[in-house]
Amino acid sequence: MHFEERLIEYFKWFHKNPELSYEEYATTAKIKEILTQEGVEILPCTLETGLVAIIRGAKKGPVQALRCDIDALPIREETGLSYASEHDGKMHACGHDLHIVVGIGCAVLLNKKREQLEGTVKIIFQPAEESSLGALKILETDIMSDVERIWGIHADPTNDAGTIGIREGAVTAAVDRFVVTVKGEGCHGAHPDDGRDPIPAAASMIQAFQTIVTRNVNAFHPALLSVTRIEAGNTWNVIPESAQMEGTVRTMDKKDRSLFEQRLKEIAEYTAMSYGMTAEVQWIAGPPATVNDAKMVSISMEKAVKLGFKVVPEESSMGGDDFAFLEEKIPGCYLKVGTGRGQLIHQPGFMVDPEVIMPTVKYVAELLIKN
Ligand code: NI
Numbered sequence: 001m002h003f004e005e006r007l008i009e010y011f012k013w014f015h016k017n018p019e020l021s022y023e024e025y026a027t028t029a030k031i032k033e034i035l036t037q038e039g040v041e042i043l044p045c046t047l048e049t050g051l052v053a054i055i056r057g058a059k060k061g062p063v064q065a066l067r068c069d070i071d072a073l074p075i076r077e078e079t080g081l082s083y084a085s086e087h088d089g090k091m092h093a094c095g096h097d098l099h100i101v102v103g104i105g106c107a108v109l110l111n112k113k114r115e116q117l118e119g120t121v122k123i124i125f126q127p128a129e130e131s132s133l134g135a136l137k138i139l140e141t142d143i144m145s146d147v148e149r150i151w152g153i154h155a156d157p158t159n160d161a162g163t164i165g166i167r168e169g170a171v172t173a174a175v176d177r178f179v180v181t182v183k184g185e186g187c188h189g190a191h192p193d194d195g196r197d198p199i200p201a202a203a204s205m206i207q208a209f210q211t212i213v214t215r216n217v218n219a220f221h222p223a224l225l226s227v228t229r230i231e232a233g234n235t236w237n238v239i240p241e242s243a244q245m246e247g248t249v250r251t252m253d254k255k256d257r258s259l260f261e262q263r264l265k266e267i268a269e270y271t272a273m274s275y276g277m278t279a280e281v282q283w284i285a286g287p288p289a290t291v292n293d294a295k296m297v298s299i300s301m302e303k304a305v306k307l308g309f310k311v312v313p314e315e316s317s318m319g320g321d322d323f324a325f326l327e328e329k330i331p332g333c334y335l336k337v338g339t340g341r342g343q344l345i346h347q348p349g350f351m352v353d354p355e356v357i358m359p360t361v362k363y364v365a366e367l368l369i370k371n
Contacts, residue, residue, distance in 0.1 A: 004358045007105050010034055011354055012083035014097040018072030018090040021128035024049040027070050031100060031125050038108045043122065045141050050127040050134075052143055053107040054120065057369075061119025062148040064368055067323050068103030069096045069129035078348035093350045095155025095339060098357065100125065102153060102337075105361030110368060121368045122147060124326075132175055132286050135322035144326060149296065151367060152323040152334040153360070157345060158315070159338030161356045164304040164363070165314030168297040170252035171334050173222070175286035175320030176260070179246045180205065180268045184277045186241035195239050199232055201275035202243040205268055206230070212263045223251045224318060225260065250318040252289045287324040293331035300333055303366050307359070312338075 001009070010030075019027050028049045035042055035053050043052040050070060077084050077091040085091045103123045110121055124143060128134025138144060156165055182202045187195030206227050217223045225247060232243035249264070251257045265281045272279035304311050314336045323334055337360050340353035 003108070007101050007357050007361065008354045010104060011097055011101040011357055014100050015081070015092050016083050016086045018085050018087055018092045018097070020074060020090060021071045021131040021134060022049060024070050024127050027100070028125070031070070031104065034104055035107060038104075038111070040107045040111050043143070045143060047127070047137060047141065050125050050137065052125065053103070053123040055107060055110045055114060055117060055123075056120050057117025058115045059118040061117075061371060063120045063122065063146045065122040065124055065144070065147045065150045065326075066103060066106060066364060066368060067124045067126055067150060067152045067326055068099040069126045069134065070100050071096060071128050071130050071134065073130055073346060075346065075348050079351050081351065091348065093347065094130065094345045095350070095352050096129065098155050098337070098339065098352045098360075099153060101357055102360050102364055105357065106365045106368065109361060109365040113369060116369060118370050129322055132320060132322050135287070135325040139325060148330055150327050150330060150332040151296070151364065152321070152332065153337050153364060154321070154334065155339045155345065155352055156336035157339050157342050157350060159312060159336065159341070160310075161338055161340045161353045162310055162359065163312055163338030164300070164309045165312050165336030165338070166297055166300050166304065167314035167316060168292050168294050170289045170291050171314055171316050172290040172321045172324065173250035173252055173318045174257050174289045174324070176249045176257065177246070177284040177286060178249065178264055179244065179282040179284070181280045182243045182272055182277060183279070184241060184243075184275075187239050189237035189239055192239055196275070196277050197239045198243040198277060199240070201272055201277060201279075202230065202232065202245060204275070205271045205279070206245065208267045208271060209264065212260055212267070216259060216263055217256050221251075221253050221256055222316070222318065223256050223260070225249050250320070252316070254288070257288075287320050287322045288328055290321055290324040290327065290332070290334045292333045296331055296333035299371070300335055300367060304363060307363050307366060309359070309363065
């Protein structure tokens with residue numbers, strides 16, 4: 001079977017066999033089996049799921065990495081494809097099946113072209129991107145210790161096949177989570193004067209939190225805060241002792257990120273104090289923003305045009321990607337691969353046009369082979 005046909009067959013296998021974050025055992029075994037058959041070296045490492053292929057070029061050059069995430073989502077597929085998910089309630093609805101085969105394809109192609117390859121390439125098949133913390137599994141090993149530059153790709157159903165979305169600067173947001181607990185004093189619903197009602201204090205905080213976006217952050221900086229869960233009390237005639245709310249903050253700028261953390265705490269604590277109670281704020285930091293390196297952006301544009309892709313400005317997103325953890329200390333570039341217009345990622349009808357596989361493999365291999 002021809003290389004491209006093999007890649008499409010592999011893609012269909014991964015699409016049929018989705019596995020959730022941290023459970024990618026069959027996926028890992030399959031990638032390993034394919035890479036071994038194709039003669040690609042696998043780096044020994046201690047990852048429980050996921051693996052790393054390594055291609056050592058004959059010419060001198062940097063150590064570069066390509067991150068391919070491999071996990072699927074808990075979504076029941078509704079595509080009607082002949083190779084639809086065989087695992088009920090699980091689906092490759094974020095295109096990570098495409099990312100896997102692009103990684104495999106690049107590994108095979110670069111391995112064949114080792115004589116022309118400048119430097120070393122590590123293809124990182126990363127687990128658990130959807131948990132937003134899978135990249136930390138990679139950082140627990142020494143896989144990234146010698147990597148000087150990292151590339152990432154993501155399927156993009158808002159663009160036609162044959163399109164690459166590229167943007168310099170921030171492309172995905174820092175993803176932080178907060179939990180605020182307001183502590184009052186419970187009492188009878190008819191006698192609020194006997195206690196301290198945490199509900200008006202919580203309501204007041206929710207209003208005031210939005211002023212961080214409108215009054216504290218530079219109006220030209222994208223940023224948002226969403227309170228997504230609020231919980232207090234359990235019946236109609238008792239004032240509860242406490243109220244709790246939870247939510248997320250998304251920012252593109254490091255300073256804005258710490259500004260949010262500081263203002264959120266101030267608003268919660270001082271508002272609580274003004275109502276005669278206390279508030280406790282937990283700030284749970286997720287991945288930082290993904291920021292595309294200017295030089296890598298210009299390389300990726302030039303090579304996309306050379307290979308006949310249509311280059312469009314990549315939309316930045318308030319969504320996050322744990323790729324950001326990997327590129328926090330080294331230059332990185334995260335590119336969007338048009339997969340044919342249709343349902344969006346994380347939707348049950350999301351589909352990748354298999355025609356995009358081979359051109360994407362050739363493109364990404366081109367980015368990695370010579371610098
Ligand atoms: Ni994804």
